[in-house]
Amino acid sequence: MRGDLRAIDQHGQPSVTRAEPYYLPSGDEVALFEQCHARRLAVMLKGPTGCGKTRFLEHMAWRLQCPLVTISCHDDLTASDLIGRFLIRHDGTIWQDGPLTRAVREGAICYLDEVVEARQDTVVVLHPLTDYRRMLPIDKTGETIEAAAGFQLVVSYNPGYQHLLKDLKPSTRQRFVALDFEFPAxxxxxxxxxxxxxxxxxxxxxxxxxxxxxxxxxxxxxxxxxxxxxxxxxxxxxxxxxxxxxxxxxxxxxxxxxxxxxxxxxxxxxxxxxx
Structure with missing residues (x-):
C-alpha cells in the first residue's frame, strides 16, 4: 500500500494529504509515464478539457511518491512568477523561489496546466529543463540549479482549443513525450x-x-x-x-x-x- 500524495500549489502551500486519486486507465498511459519519469523525460498531456489529464497526473504522482507542484498558466504569467523574485522587507531584500524553482530543488513533478495560455517568452525558460542539461539558470541571482532526482516537467495541452496566435512552438513541442487523451469509452x-x-x-x-x-x-x-x-x-x-x-x-x-x-x-x- 502506497502512502499519501503531498501536493503543493503554485504559492508553495502544501495541500491536505490524501489517499490514492481515483483514475481508470484506458491503455498503457500509466506504464508510459512511469518509464518517462524513470528516464527523466518531460511529458505533454494532450487532450480536450475535462477528459482526465489532471486526475491522471495526480494519480501518477501518488504512484511514484513524488510531490506535485501545479501551476495554472495564463496570459499574465511571467518568468519571474515561475522562477522567483527579490522581495523587499523591513530588514532588507531577500530572494524568494518561485514554484518551478522549488520543484527543481525538491525533485518534485512540476505541472503547468494549459501551458499554451502562458506567453512564449515565459515558456522558453522551461527549455533547459527538458533536455539533457536538466538545469534552471536564474539570471537575477547568477545561480544555476541542477534538477534534483525525481524532478519531472509535465504540461497539459488542449489541441482542439488553440488557434494560430496561441500555440506551442515546434521547438517547444519536440522537447516533450506526448501522451494523447480522449474522453473515455x-x-x-x-x-x-x-x-x-x-x-x-x-x-x-x-x-x-x-x-x-x-x-x-x-x-x-x-x-x-x-x-x-x-x-x-x-x-x-x-x-x-x-x-x-x-x-x-x-x-x-x-x-x-x-x-x-x-x-x-x-x-x-x-x-x-x-x-
Whole structure:
C-alpha cells in the first residue's frame, strides 16, 4: 500500500494529504509515464478539457511518491512568477523561489496546466529543463540549479482549443513525450461517473448517452463539448436529490453555451435521453 500524495500549489502551500486519486486507465498511459519519469523525460498531456489529464497526473504522482507542484498558466504569467523574485522587507531584500524553482530543488513533478495560455517568452525558460542539461539558470541571482532526482516537467495541452496566435512552438513541442487523451469509452466513462458522481449505474449510463449526443453538436457551433467532468457534476447533483433534468440543465447545458438555439437543442436532447 502506497502512502499519501503531498501536493503543493503554485504559492508553495502544501495541500491536505490524501489517499490514492481515483483514475481508470484506458491503455498503457500509466506504464508510459512511469518509464518517462524513470528516464527523466518531460511529458505533454494532450487532450480536450475535462477528459482526465489532471486526475491522471495526480494519480501518477501518488504512484511514484513524488510531490506535485501545479501551476495554472495564463496570459499574465511571467518568468519571474515561475522562477522567483527579490522581495523587499523591513530588514532588507531577500530572494524568494518561485514554484518551478522549488520543484527543481525538491525533485518534485512540476505541472503547468494549459501551458499554451502562458506567453512564449515565459515558456522558453522551461527549455533547459527538458533536455539533457536538466538545469534552471536564474539570471537575477547568477545561480544555476541542477534538477534534483525525481524532478519531472509535465504540461497539459488542449489541441482542439488553440488557434494560430496561441500555440506551442515546434521547438517547444519536440522537447516533450506526448501522451494523447480522449474522453473515455462508454463503459469506462459510465464507471467513472458512477464512482465519482455517486450515481447508480442506470443514471451513469444515461448521462454517458447524453454526453455522446451533445458531443455530436460540435459541428453545429458548440465551441466546447461536454466533458466527463460536467457529467460527473450532474451525477453529483442527481445523487443529492436534484431532479435529473434540472441537474443536466444546470451542470451540463448552461455552462456550454448562451446561444438560445443551441441551448434549446441541447435541452431537447436531455428530454429525449431521460424520458
Amino acid at each position: 462508454g463503459d469506462r466513462e459510465a464507471a467513472i461517473i458512477e464512482r465519482e458522481g455517486g450515481a447508480d449505474r442506470a443514471t451513469a449510463r444515461a448521462l454517458v448517452s447524453l454526453g455522446h449526443r451533445l458531443r455530436g453538436l460540435r459541428d453545429r457551433g458548440l465551441a466546447e463539448v461536454p466533458s466527463t467532468r460536467l457529467l460527473i457534476a450532474a451525477a453529483r447533483l442527481i445523487s443529492s436529490g436534484i431532479s435529473v433534468r434540472q441537474a443536466c440543465y444546470s451542470a451540463v447545458i448552461s455552462p456550454l453555451s448562451d446561444d438560445e438555439s443551441l441551448v434549446g437543442a441541447m435541452r431537447d436532447l436531455v428530454d429525449a435521453t431521460f424520458v
